[in-house]
Structure formats: C-alpha cells, structure tokens
Amino acid sequence: MRxxxxxxxxxxxxxxxxxxxxxxxxxxxxxxxxxGVTSSLAGVVPTEAARTQMARTMGTNTGFVALYGELRGxxxxxxxxxxxxxxxxxxxxxxLLMVIRHTRADExxxxxxxxxxxxxxxxxxxxxxxxxxxxxxxxxxGLVALGLIATGAPAAGSWALGAQFAAGGIAFAAVGAVAxxxxxxxxxxxxxxxxxxxxxxxxxxxxxxxxGWLSWLSWLSPLGWVVRLHPYxxxxxxxxxxxxxxxxxxxxxxxxxxxxxxVGGGLFATRLGPAAAxxxxxxxxxxAWRLQRGLVLGWVIGLAAIxxxxxxxxxxxxxxVRDNPILAQALERFGGRARLVDTFLATVxxxxxxxxxxxxxxxxxxxxxxxxxxxxxxxLATAVGRVGWAASHLVFAALGPAMALAAAxxxxxxxxxxxxxxxGREVPRTVGAALVQLPAVWVLAAFAVAxxxxxxxxxxxxxxxxxxxxxxxxxxPLLRLNQSTMDLSPFTHVPRLPGAALTPTPLVWLAxxxxxxxxxxxxxxxxxxxxxx
Amino acid sequence: MGDDAIRVAGLVKSFxxxxxxxxxxxxxxxxxxxxFLGPNxxxxxxxxxxxxxxLRPDAGTARLLGGDPWADATALHRRLAYVPGxxxxxxxxxxxxxxxxxxxxxxxxxxxxxxxxxxxxxxxPRKKGRAYSKGNRQKVxxxxxxxxxxxxxxxxxxxxxxxxxxxDAFRQVIREEEGQGRTVLLSSHILAEVEALCDRxxxxxxxxxxxxxxxxxxxxxxxxxxxxxxxxxxDGLAETPGVHNLTIHNGLVRFEVDGEALDPVVxxxxxxGVRSLLSQPPTLEELFLRHYGPRP
Numbered sequence: 001m002r003x004x005x006x007x008x009x010x011x012x013x014x015x016x017x018x019x020x021x022x023x024x025x026x027x028x029x030x031x032x033x034x035x036g037v038t039s040s041l042a043g044v045v046p047t048e049a050a051r052t053q054m055a056r057t058m059g060t061n062t063g064f065v066a067l068y069g070e071l072r073g074x075x076x077x078x079x080x081x082x083x084x085x086x087x088x089x090x091x092x093x094x095x096l097l098m099v100i101r102h103t104r105a106d107e108x109x110x111x112x113x114x115x116x117x118x119x120x121x122x123x124x125x126x127x128x129x130x131x132x133x134x135x136x137x138x139x140x141x142g143l144v145a146l147g148l149i150a151t152g153a154p155a156a157g158s159w160a161l162g163a164q165f166a167a168g169g170i171a172f173a174a175v176g177a178v179a180x181x182x183x184x185x186x187x188x189x190x191x192x193x194x195x196x197x198x199x200x201x202x203x204x205x206x207x208x209x210x211x212g213w214l215s216w217l218s219w220l221s222p223l224g225w226v227v228r229l230h231p232y233x234x235x236x237x238x239x240x241x242x243x244x245x246x247x248x249x250x251x252x253x254x255x256x257x258x259x260x261x262x263v264g265g266g267l268f269a270t271r272l273g274p275a276a277a278x279x280x281x282x283x284x285x286x287x288a289w290r291l292q293r294g295l296v297l298g299w300v301i302g303l304a305a306i307x308x309x310x311x312x313x314x315x316x317x318x319x320x321v322r323d324n325p326i327l328a329q330a331l332e333r334f335g336g337r338a339r340l341v342d343t344f345l346a347t348v349x350x351x352x353x354x355x356x357x358x359x360x361x362x363x364x365x366x367x368x369x370x371x372x373x374x375x376x377x378x379x380l381a382t383a384v385g386r387v388g389w390a391a392s393h394l395v396f397a398a399l400g401p402a403m404a405l406a407a408a409x410x411x412x413x414x415x416x417x418x419x420x421x422x423x424g425r426e427v428p429r430t431v432g433a434a435l436v437q438l439p440a441v442w443v444l445a446a447f448a449v450a451x452x453x454x455x456x457x458x459x460x461x462x463x464x465x466x467x468x469x470x471x472x473x474x475x476x477p478l479l480r481l482n483q484s485t486m487d488l489s490p491f492t493h494v495p496r497l498p499g500a501a502l503t504p505t506p507l508v509w510l511a512x513x514x515x516x517x518x519x520x521x522x523x524x525x526x527x528x529x530x531x532x533x
Numbered sequence: 534m535g536d537d538a539i540r541v542a543g544l545v546k547s548f549x550x551x552x553x554x555x556x557x558x559x560x561x562x563x564x565x566x567x568x569f570l571g572p573n574x575x576x577x578x579x580x581x582x583x584x585x586x587x588l589r590p591d592a593g594t595a596r597l598l599g600g601d602p603w604a605d606a607t608a609l610h611r612r613l614a615y616v617p618g619x620x621x622x623x624x625x626x627x628x629x630x631x632x633x634x635x636x637x638x639x640x641x642x643x644x645x646x647x648x649x650x651x652x653x654x655x656x657x658p659r660k661k662g663r664a665y666s667k668g669n670r671q672k673v674x675x676x677x678x679x680x681x682x683x684x685x686x687x688x689x690x691x692x693x694x695x696x697x698x699x700x701d702a703f704r705q706v707i708r709e710e711e712g713q714g715r716t717v718l719l720s721s722h723i724l725a726e727v728e729a730l731c732d733r734x735x736x737x738x739x740x741x742x743x744x745x746x747x748x749x750x751x752x753x754x755x756x757x758x759x760x761x762x763x764x765x766x767x768d769g770l771a772e773t774p775g776v777h778n779l780t781i782h783n784g785l786v787r788f789e790v791d792g793e794a795l796d797p798v799v800x801x802x803x804x805x806g807v808r809s810l811l812s813q814p815p816t817l818e819e820l821f822l823r824h825y826g827p828r829p
Contacts, residue, residue, distance in 0.1 A: 184624070184663060185624055185625075185663070270661055270663065270664050271661075272627070272659040272660060272661070273625075273626065273627030273629070273630065273659055273660070273661045274627055274629060274630060274659065275627070275629040275658045275659045276629045276630070276633055276658070277629065277630040277631075277632075277633035277634055277637075278630075281630060281633065281634050281637070282634070282637040282638070283638075284638070286634075287623075287634060290623075290625070290626065291623065291625075373621050374617065374619060374620075374621045375621050375622070375623060377587070377617055378615060378617055378620075378635060378674065378677075379635075379638065380585070380586075380587060381585050381587075381610060381613075381614075381615035381617075381687075382610050382611075382635055382638035382639040383607045383608070383610045383611045383638060383639060383640060384607070384610075384638055385606070385607045527589075529587065529588045529589065530587045530588070531587075
C-alpha cells in the first residue's frame, strides 16, 4: 500500500498550486457568508421576542422545511445557520467538481500519463485529489467557525456550522471520486455525481416535508444527516460519524475501482462507432447537438425529477392550516390555503429557474472548452464562420433550459394536480410559472456570451454571478435587502407565478437585455484572436 | 497577384510582450509544394493561423487564393484544407464521423479517395475519438484534408506522430496531390520529408524569413564536403579561400568548400594528384543548422 501512495504529497502541492486562484475565490465568500448573514439578521430582528416569532413562523413553513430541513433553536445564529442550509449543497457541488477535475479530467487531457511516468504511486493521484479537497473543506470550516466566534457567537455552534458545510463537501467529494472511476469522460462523471447529489437532495426534502412515518426517507440521504447536525440548536455531533463513514467507504470503493481499470479507461468499455457519419451530420448545429444532447437529456430528467418531488409535497404545504382553525381563519383573508400552496410553488419555480440558469451557463461554456482544447480550430478552418459556430451551441443554451423548465413545470403540475384532483387547472399554471423564468435564465447565459467574446479568460466569473443571484433570491427577503440591491438579479424581476399577475413588461426587458449582451459577445468573438488565452 | 496562392508581406503579430511574427515575407506559387521550416516557437503556426483568418495581424498584408484571409475567410475556406499541428478530436465521435463532418462542412468529400486513403494510412474509422493514439488522431485529420477536392493544402507538421511506413504513404499522397495541380504549404521539422517533397523552401526564425528559395538555390549557398586521397601532400590547400575545416587522417584529406569556391578548389585539388574522390552535396540539415546551430 505504501508504494502506491508515493508522490501523494507532491501531487497535493501541485493541486493547491494549480487552484491557487480558484480556491480562495470560493473559500472566502462562502466562509464569510455566515458572518455577513448573522450580522445583517441581527439588525432585522433585534429583539428576543422578534427572533422567537421569526423562528416559529419560518420553522413551520413547509416550503422552508423542504429547502432547509427542520429548524431547531431560535437564536439569531440558529436561524441564520438554518437559512444557509443551501450552502452545504453548493459546497457539495464544489467538492465533487474539484475531485473530478483532478482525477478524470486530468486523465482525459493526458496529464496523468505525464505524471504516471514519474515516481508516482498508482493511487497517489486519487489520494491527492481527495486530500486536497478535504483540506479545502476543513479550511472552510475553520474560516466559518472563527469568523462567527469573532463576532461573539457560541463557539460550539460555530464549529458545528463550519463542520456542516465541510461535511457536505467531503461526502460528495467521495461521490465524485467514485463517479470518476466509472466513466471515460469527465463530463459523464460530473453528470453521475450531480445526479446522486440531486437525488440526495430530493430524498431529504421529501422525507422532511412528508414528516411522520416517511421522515426515514430523509435519513437515507447524506444531506439528511448533514442537515441534522442542527448547529446552534442542539449541535448533534454524532451525525458526523455516518457522514465520515460514508465518505471513507466511498473513497475506499474509488480506490478499489481505480486499481481495476487502466489509466484513461473506465469500467464501462468504449464501444466502436459508425465508420461513416449519418447523413444529418453536416452542419455545425448537427455537431452541436451531438455534443450537447447529453446535457439536454440529463437536465430535462433532473429538473423533471425536482418538479415531481416538489409537486408531490405542494399540497401538504397547506396542511398547517388544517390543524389550526384560528390560523386558518386568519389566513383566509390573505387567500387561504391556496395562497400558501401557490407561494410554495413560486419559491420552487424560482429555485428551478436558478438551476436552469446553471445549465444554460454550462451549455454556453462549452464554447470556451471547444476553443481551449483546440477542437474548434479545424471547424473554423472549414466554411464555418465564428458566429455561426457559436450560434450553433447557443441554440442549445437557449432552448435546452426551456425544455428542462417545461419538463419541471409539467411534472409539478401533473403530480400536484393528481393530489388536488385538478390536473387540467394546475398544469398550465405550473408550466407557465416555470417558463416565465426563461428570460432571466437567458440573461445569465448571455452574460457568459458577452464575457466569452470580450474577455474569454474571465468567463468563469459567470458562476460568481449565478452565486450572487442565488444569494439574493434565498437570503434577500430574510435580510430585508433594499429593492435596488434585489433588482440587480434578473430573477427578482420575474413575476412570482403561480398566483401573482403576469406582467409581460419585465420579461420583455429581460429578453432584450439578453439579446443585447449576446450580440455584444458575438461581435467581440468576430473581432478577436482565436484561440485566445 | 496572378500566380501566387499565398502572398504574405511584412507580417507582424504580437501576443502581449512576445513578438511572434516580426515582418515575415512568404510567397507560395500556385501548384508548388512549399516547405516551411523553423525551430519551435519561430512563428510557423502563427503564420498559418493568420492565413486561416483565426488571428488578425498587427501589420503587414496577407493574400490567400486571391482573397483576404480575414475578411473572406468562409469563402476561401471552401477552397482549402487544413491539418493542425496538434489534433484533438471529440471523444464520442468516431474517426469516420469526423472525416465526413469536416469534409461536408468544407463542401464535399471524394468517397473513393476517402476509402482509398483509409486503406493506405491503415486507419480504422470506427474507433471513437478518445480511443485513438496521437498518430491515429493525426491520420484522421490527414484523411479529412486529403480526401477533399480543394486547391490548397495547409499542413502544420502533419507527420509528426506517424511511423515510417505512414510517412512513406504520406509522401506518395502528396506527390499525387502535386500531380493534380494542388498547392501545398508544408510546415515540417522532418528535413528528409521536405527535401523529398518540396520545390521551394522558406526558413523562418524569430518571426522573420531568413532564407527563401528553391532547394537548388539554397544548396548553392552552403558547403560541399569533399574527401580525397591525394598523391602529394596538400600544401597550401587549407589557406585557399573557400576551404574550411581541413583535416588529414590516414592519408585521407577531408574538408568543406563553399559552393561558390567549388570550381577553383577542385582545379587546385587536381594539381595534387587525386587517387580517390568523394563529395557529398549539402544536406538540408546542414542548411538548417547553419541558421540555427553555432556558426561553423
């Protein structure tokens, strides 16, 4: 075993060096986010009574339970930590991407062969990728905890919150490690790992909302354990046990799988392809379809699954009214049970819109990938213009999310409709609520196009923009941010359907902004060197 | 204009502080196979990218097939085929699919030529991109380019990863292309290949053309190696203008003589009584090294 880990230290240093810009770029904002939220929240609810009231209102809101799990405790830190429940999921994404980047993606480019010829043990690259990721997660935990302690928060809870974030990242770093062993392409590995994360999230969410005897579903999911750490509300440290055991088991599995395959190969062998191209493979769009169809399929299914689960629990959101006739009467004035359900669906659709924006950005970033790997060069040496080539991919960046959103809306509407017995009424409402997110999705993708044409090296900044929109959507109302700040996110301007009035004006403006940004980007692409940077 | 497939004059291109092209001149006549030689980093790939309209030069002019490579790029690309120096394929597409796709995007492929080339290069078109070795990836790009009916071939180190058998097949194919009247710009490190295939050669160093002309002309500028067995000792031969590095070993006199001085030196040699004589024409390697190696 010793010999197989030779060189791990050197590889870890190499990883840290390669990611020396990327690591602080996410570690610092995520690490300091809790401090920022806690401080802002302290200003919003200054009194003990206000905090208890907030905890009670939010804690029983099924929509929030679906997103964040159960709330325990009513201190500022407990509420803030609970509302930051999406952060372990985001950190999980970062963790799995980091491991895949330093294992499978490296093999794809042939860097592994270069390393493999030096004194590097068989398992060293995998071990190094995991170690570096775990180290980053631990650094995150430290940053979170120390930041909060410095502002006077209880020490135990602060470390628990830090551990919660790190646990999400570590668990799914191990998932990423296994996924990297299964397929031949880094893209497929990411797809597998993200699907596992999505399933884990949906399981936890469904279990928590259903409550009662179904809450064991949430215990099946690693995210369910992560959420049950309850920082500042009990600090159940023992849940770290199953999480770490999960990570260790998967890491061992990844090592075993890695030992059984060749470098560069996967467990699923490559089949031979056709000797000649099909008649349809004759335009840039046809090629773009070949390259993008996996993403389309994956995201349509993924968003449909999300829609399905949330559609199933939507009706139970209104159940809080059933057991409390006084509350029911009070709520009647504001639209009653139906209003609660609609608000929940609107929140879900907002979240789905943000996820669809992630897909749109991913599809757009394919252009940069094709450029930097040199695959686009022979294409542009044929009679294909740059704008035509870019447009062939952007078609899928625009329509793919549309299909995925439609699928989510449809799934939600059908399942919710089956629950209420009014499928015909619900489906158009939910499909409309999903599709109305499109212009905002397009704005973010178009921003990526603009960067790609003008400053291609800065294109990854678009993910930061998406992160900002996510923060504004999820934390803006909590922290009572002013309207001009909220207006910075395109998603603020989307009508909160179902339930609200459908005003087309903001949608038209968003679409126009997206078109303008895209045109600017394409013009920049025409004028600049290719490849650049 | 007229007969030139490619005419480049005073081309300048900088990437930040690096000056990749520093006033490059290059002329490729229609129907010829033109060699483009230079060390790594001398600007060969940059030049080809300018000709493909991928890069816009900072100064200078470039004309390709009578058009502007930047402004008329898509129209001109129907009439040329390109093999990049470093071929990356899409992992999920088979070699055959890539060949067909590139051919169709260019305007058409000759099906018979395609299958003929696949056989000669011994390439299995069914393998997917990720399963090919470097040499086979290169073959995919070569077949895609050579199977199309175009006027101009731009080849950037096309045989860098091929084994000698394939190198041979490549040379035969290029000779056939030339026979068909196609123009070829061949950027290569393999001097034997350039010597075998090219009519004219341009040598580039640090972004400038340091030598351009036919191989015959260029040979004239370098030295012939002479080995002779002489009856009398060669007094005064070492001091004769044009004679370099004279050594005498076991009665064998060895020296290099400049091309211009060959005639008077041979006459002088006859004066010493020649028993045996061996002369080697300058190789392209010597020519090359003359520009890049330490001056002899």
